[in-house]
Amino acid sequence: MKLTDLPDSRGHFGPYGGIFVAETLMAALEELRVEYDKARNDPAFMAEFEYELKHYVGRPSPVYHARRLSEQYGGAQIYLKREDLNHTGAHKINNTIGQALLARRMGKKRVIAETGAGQHGVASATVAARYGMECVVYMGAEDVIRQAPNVFRMKLLGATVVPVSSGSKTLKDALNEAMRDWVTNVESTFYILGTAAGPHPYPMLVRDFQCVIGRECLVQVPELTGRQPDAVIACVGGGSNAIGIFHPYIPYDGVRLIGVEAGGSGVETGKHAASLSAGTPGVLHGFRSYLMQDENGQIIETHSISAGLDYPGVGPEHSYLKDTGRAEYVPVNDDEAMAAFHDLCRFEGIIPALESSHAVAHAKKLAPTMKKDQIILVNLSGRGDKDINTVAKATGLTL
Amino acid sequence: MSRIGQTFTALKAQNRKALIPFITAGDPGKGLTVPLMHALVEAGVDIIELGVPFSDPMADGPVIQRASERALANKVGLKDVLAMTAEFRKTNTTTPVVLMGYANPVEHMGYEAFAQAAKAAGVDGVLTVDIPPEEAHGVADVFKAHGIDPIFLLSPTTPESRVEQVTAVAGGFIYYVSLKGVTGSASLDTGEVARKLAMVRAHCSLPVGVGFGIRDAATAEAVARIADAVVVGSRIVHEIETAPENEVINRVKHLVQDLRRGVDAASK
Numbered sequence A: 001m002k003l004t005d006l007p008d009s010r011g012h013f014g015p016y017g018g019i020f021v022a023e024t025l026m027a028a029l030e031e032l033r034v035e036y037d038k039a040r041n042d043p044a045f046m047a048e049f050e051y052e053l054k055h056y057v058g059r060p061s062p063v064y065h066a067r068r069l070s071e072q073y074g075g076a077q078i079y080l081k082r083e084d085l086n087h088t089g090a091h092k093i094n095n096t097i098g099q100a101l102l103a104r105r106m107g108k109k110r111v112i113a114e115t116g117a118g119q120h121g122v123a124s125a126t127v128a129a130r131y132g133m134e135c136v137v138y139m140g141a142e143d144v145i146r147q148a149p150n151v152f153r154m155k156l157l158g159a160t161v162v163p164v165s166s167g168s169k170t171l172k173d174a175l176n177e178a179m180r181d182w183v184t185n186v187e188s189t190f191y192i193l194g195t196a197a198g199p200h201p202y203p204m205l206v207r208d209f210q211c212v213i214g215r216e217c218l219v220q221v222p223e224l225t226g227r228q229p230d231a232v233i234a235c236v237g238g239g240s241n242a243i244g245i246f247h248p249y250i251p252y253d254g255v256r257l258i259g260v261e262a263g264g265s266g267v268e269t270g271k272h273a274a275s276l277s278a279g280t281p282g283v284l285h286g287f288r289s290y291l292m293q294d295e296n297g298q299i300i301e302t303h304s305i306s307a308g309l310d311y312p313g314v315g316p317e318h319s320y321l322k323d324t325g326r327a328e329y330v331p332v333n334d335d336e337a338m339a340a341f342h343d344l345c346r347f348e349g350i351i352p353a354l355e356s357s358h359a360v361a362h363a364k365k366l367a368p369t370m371k372k373d374q375i376i377l378v379n380l381s382g383r384g385d386k387d388i389n390t391v392a393k394a395t396g397l398t399l
Numbered sequence B: 001m002s003r004i005g006q007t008f009t010a011l012k013a014q015n016r017k018a019l020i021p022f023i024t025a026g027d028p029g030k031g032l033t034v035p036l037m038h039a040l041v042e043a044g045v046d047i048i049e050l051g052v053p054f055s056d057p058m059a060d061g062p063v064i065q066r067a068s069e070r071a072l073a074n075k076v077g078l079k080d081v082l083a084m085t086a087e088f089r090k091t092n093t094t095t096p097v098v099l100m101g102y103a104n105p106v107e108h109m110g111y112e113a114f115a116q117a118a119k120a121a122g123v124d125g126v127l128t129v130d131i132p133p134e135e136a137h138g139v140a141d142v143f144k145a146h147g148i149d150p151i152f153l154l155s156p157t158t159p160e161s162r163v164e165q166v167t168a169v170a171g172g173f174i175y176y177v178s179l180k181g182v183t184g185s186a187s188l189d190t191g192e193v194a195r196k197l198a199m200v201r202a203h204c205s206l207p208v209g210v211g212f213g214i215r216d217a218a219t220a221e222a223v224a225r226i227a228d229a230v231v232v233g234s235r236i237v238h239e240i241e242t243a244p245e246n247e248v249i250n251r252v253k254h255l256v257q258d259l260r261r262g263v264d265a266a267s268k
């Protein structure tokens, strides 16, 4: 099977993906698979999705030539795909609109979501308000503190935010709790999963909804530069913004695809969230993929300054892209991401999300190894307003 | 015939139903699990479900989540659970032991290596909650090849069209989850369960156990009237959680004797 034709009918990307859930959810996932299959072949559904992306989200998002940053980094020209300019400030809204339209089509009036950085929670609360649905967001108790501004935004939008105090109190535990809610309320509730992970069909449908990012770039970059980029860089938490920009480029052999994981304090310290760079395959949250686990197969706690990357797994398609060599994955440490955050603020007047700063930080390493007429396209997945408390703390300031 | 099969055949001959308790291995302490297993047998249980602790017990409610956390804090992993089973088997060669847990610890050990080690330890059945039949092709065959029964769940949301697909790969018994939700959820509706079991039995010759929501002798009796086995988890784990450590065994024994009376009342 060609890489671009995956997953297979049961959701497998090579040995990865699949459906690893308790029996109670099997029927709901089958219903979702069937309904999504109808929706994506329904011109009216796709037309509404595109209308919403254009008029509500503000797409297409621009591609911007970061000239001063490129000069500073010395080497390849850096272009930014400005997902930070979307309504709600990140790429997450592309997916939540798609899933909310599916929920409405399936007659579900209650939606639930998990969130780490809070961007997916905000995007879910937003679409729930937009389409008149009840919304409950599960969020790790630690993230509720780290991302306080987003918690307030969700509440303003009418959502109920439930802090999760089990396990490591971060994104993975929020996902566990959302699954538990879903299994209990499976008939009334649509689970809006926030990244290209989880049981089939989620990795596929989240990717499809996010691919608008890469499809726009395929047109925009040649418009600006006359050709396609030499490298595309994106940060990888669960992998939705990365697969959204990578997937349309898979057939373009000359384009390097580079995913950037959270290196935390450094992969060698063990305090990180780089599952592709330092993990091994296993099963968690309904799918098989690279995972951070100990010698007993228990999931290990992850560490990253960015809540949105603080996850011990990764979407299954990335695991397969890694194994096949079509994409490369590298870690970037907290301090490197923080430096890139400040670079973008000071040289371009853009405050990026800490997640996206990881991608910028890798461009900083790669650009000097390339020629001045080469092109790096960075997916700037979100804006950094939500992170100002974290940045202030890291730099020893108080707001 | 497997030890699980023999157990159900013998019970049927006596017109009795099976009582299957669940405890998490390593909770409340590493050294208490084997004594607890023997105490369960003395209190009259027929099969023991031994929970393998996992860091992310997605299908469990707070009570069993906390048991898993306590066991992990006691550094109990899959290898320890196998060692506990082997220890139990030194003096008990008749009571079937079913390991219940999540895919990843087993996947990490490797299905073949696990099946060999489990058989050697005296494990009779394995239920990995998050491996449905669709993903179990290789796995169930490996277990069966080693004489271990692969146990699968059916639920209120399972459509009739799926029941045969599940029972085709299953061994030992079918575990019917009585309600939509996680372990430890509220009460079950026996009328609804009875209707669903009739449908299940039309497609399945294996014994059917029912679990989730059974908390006392009365619910155990009601379920024993319609099922071949009664599975009780959170209620027992709750007892373990709330009892002072030196009373755990006695308190669990009393509780299980009471459940046993409930189950047996159904055969009178």
Ligand SMILES: Cc1ncc(COP(=O)(O)O)c(C=O)c1O
Residues within 6 Å of the ligand: A090, A091, A116, A117, A118, A119, A120, A194, A195, A196, A235, A236, A237, A238, A239, A240, A241, A242, A307, A308, A309, A353, A355, A356, A381, A382, A383
């Ligand atoms: C701005 C931003 N970028 C990236 C991510 C990571 O998610 P993913 O890997 O699914 O794109 C998040 C997650 O919260 C985010 O908010």
